[in-house]
Amino acid sequence: xxxxxxxxxxDWIDALKRIALTDPKRAWFQAHLAxxxxxxxxxxxxxxxxQEIAAYRALxxxxxxxxxxxxxAEPLALLAEPVAGGWKLRPALAFALGAHRIxxxxxxxxxxxxxxxxxxxxxxxxIVLVRPQLAENIGTVARAMANGGLFHLRLVAPRDGWPQxxxxxxxxxxxxxxxxxxxxxDVPSAVADCHRVFATCPRPxxxxxxxxxxxxxxxxxREINGRALRAAVLFGPERAGLENDDVACADTxxxxxxxxxxxxxxxxxxxMILAYEWWTAAEPTPPxxxxxxxxxxxxxxxxxxxxxxxxxxxxxxxxLEPAHKRPGMVRNLRxxxxxxxxxxQELRTLHGVVTELxxxxxxxxxxxxD
Numbered sequence: 001x002x003x004x005x006x007x008x009x010x011d012w013i014d015a016l017k018r019i020a021l022t023d024p025k026r027a028w029f030q031a032h033l034a035x036x037x038x039x040x041x042x043x044x045x046x047x048x049x050x051q052e053i054a055a056y057r058a059l060x061x062x063x064x065x066x067x068x069x070x071x072x073a074e075p076l077a078l079l080a081e082p083v084a085g086g087w088k089l090r091p092a093l094a095f096a097l098g099a100h101r102i103x104x105x106x107x108x109x110x111x112x113x114x115x116x117x118x119x120x121x122x123x124x125x126x127i128v129l130v131r132p133q134l135a136e137n138i139g140t141v142a143r144a145m146a147n148g149g150l151f152h153l154r155l156v157a158p159r160d161g162w163p164q165x166x167x168x169x170x171x172x173x174x175x176x177x178x179x180x181x182x183x184x185x186d187v188p189s190a191v192a193d194c195h196r197v198f199a200t201c202p203r204p205x206x207x208x209x210x211x212x213x214x215x216x217x218x219x220x221x222r223e224i225n226g227r228a229l230r231a232a233v234l235f236g237p238e239r240a241g242l243e244n245d246d247v248a249c250a251d252t253x254x255x256x257x258x259x260x261x262x263x264x265x266x267x268x269x270x271x272m273i274l275a276y277e278w279w280t281a282a283e284p285t286p287p288x289x290x291x292x293x294x295x296x297x298x299x300x301x302x303x304x305x306x307x308x309x310x311x312x313x314x315x316x317x318x319x320l321e322p323a324h325k326r327p328g329m330v331r332n333l334r335x336x337x338x339x340x341x342x343x344x345q346e347l348r349t350l351h352g353v354v355t356e357l358x359x360x361x362x363x364x365x366x367x368x369x370d
Contacts, residue, residue: 007067012096015066020161024049028056029097032080032089041086042076114175119151123225125278126152126232127271128190130246133238135164139171139178140268141235146174148275153181154190154232187234187249195229199242199250200270210252217254218277233274238267295345306347306354307334313358 007015019025031048032038046053060075072078080087127145132138132155142153155162162183171178184190191197198217212220217233224231234250236242247253256265256273265273290297311320311330320326 006090007092009092009095011067012093015063016096017160017166018066019062020163021165022163024051024055025059026165027051028059032087033094033097035086035089038080038089038094039083039085039087044086113173115146115173117146117151117174117176119180120149123228123230124152125150125221125225125274126154126194126230128154128156128187128232128234129158129267130156130187130190130234130242131159131237132267133159135160135166136170137238137267138162138164138181139167139169139174140266141271142167142171142174142177142181144268144272144275145177146172147272148279150275150278151177151180153177154184155181156184156187156190158183187246191232191234191249193230194232196224196231196252197234197250198231198252198254199234199247200236200274201242201247201253201255207247209250212252212254214254214256214273214277215281217252218274218281220252221278222281235267235270290341292343295343297341298344298347302344302347303337303342306350307337309351310354313354316358 027049028045028051031045032040034048035044040048042053042056045056049056056079057075060078061071064071064075064078067078076087079093080089082088127141127150129138129141132141135158138153138155138158145151145153158164162181163178167178168175182190198212198221221231221233233254234242234246236246254274256263256270258265310333314320315326320329
């Protein structure tokens with residue numbers, strides 16, 4: 001191949017984004033990159049990748065299509081140049097593979113240990129991403145699903161194929177969801193085994209169909225799944241959302257009541273809202289609580305005992321003078337303490353404060369008692 005017509009670094013980076021970079025394909029690149037000087041014979045490459053060399057040639061043909069050019073008569077010549085000892089990986093491709101972090105020691109699939117995620121018992125909502133464009137967005141969707149206790153992910157005709165390592169990079173340990181994701185060619189096949197189908201729809205549609213907020217949809221999904229029925233929720237491509245033919249596969253639309261002046265959400269945010277509502281629909285955490293740690297909220301009797309003592313000490317110090325202002329000042333003090341849930345530990349601290357003040361002195365250089 002003429003160097004003048006060889007793909008550039010940027011060409012290779014873009015081409016690698018356009019193919020489904022599966023583990024078997026990655027194995028070929030890992031084997032070639034790991035060879036001394038990136039030079040290896042066909043037999044050595046096949047042994048390292050654990051596959052027939054024909055698969056490497058097929059990968060070269062696929063990359064040629066991604067580069068929008070014809071594959072050479074010897075497809076491996078696109079990827080490498082023949083040298084003594086075998087094939088030497090082309091520097092521009094090696095650079096692009098480095099940018100994609102193909103080598104195992106440079107690639108950790110997100111850098112976080114995989115979370116121990118398993119499908120919840122029974123039926124739970126299926127998230128269907130229709131023609132998603134970026135693998136990174138698929139990864140962040142998996143992360144959002146894990147946050148909300150969702151597990152089942154289906155992908156309809158992802159633009160760059162599947163799987164894509166870049167999804168694991170952004171999944172923050174939600175590997176199990178990505179590894180279990182199912183791939184479908186179109187929406188009808190993706191929802192064929194479902195009893196109910198919801199579709200997120202940011203724009204009004206000229207159809208008569210039930211419309212739900214995310215909260216109402218989550219409540220419906222809980223009820224549907226509780227009857228052992230399978231339900232899916234469709235989310236459209238990042239750029240334009242679901243098409244009319246996609247929405248026609250749904251029986252219920254979901255719209256988020258957000259600021260009308262700016263209702264733009266990215267894909268993961270849209271899934272996160274629904275996942276949050278799904279989780280909180282059955283979440284037992286009280287919506288309001290006081291975090292007391294090891295102590296407890298003081299009883300009214302304990303609080304009254306402290307207030308009596310405080311008022312007595314304030315009387316003795318002359319703070320509650322003149323007498324005609326005393327009732328109002330005492331009421332203000334009581335209102336202050338009664339307004340919140342004072343804890344036993346806080347009362348013990350306040351008792352200590354009053355004890356020190358009642359001695360008629362302050363330490364640290366203040367006057368001592370006579």
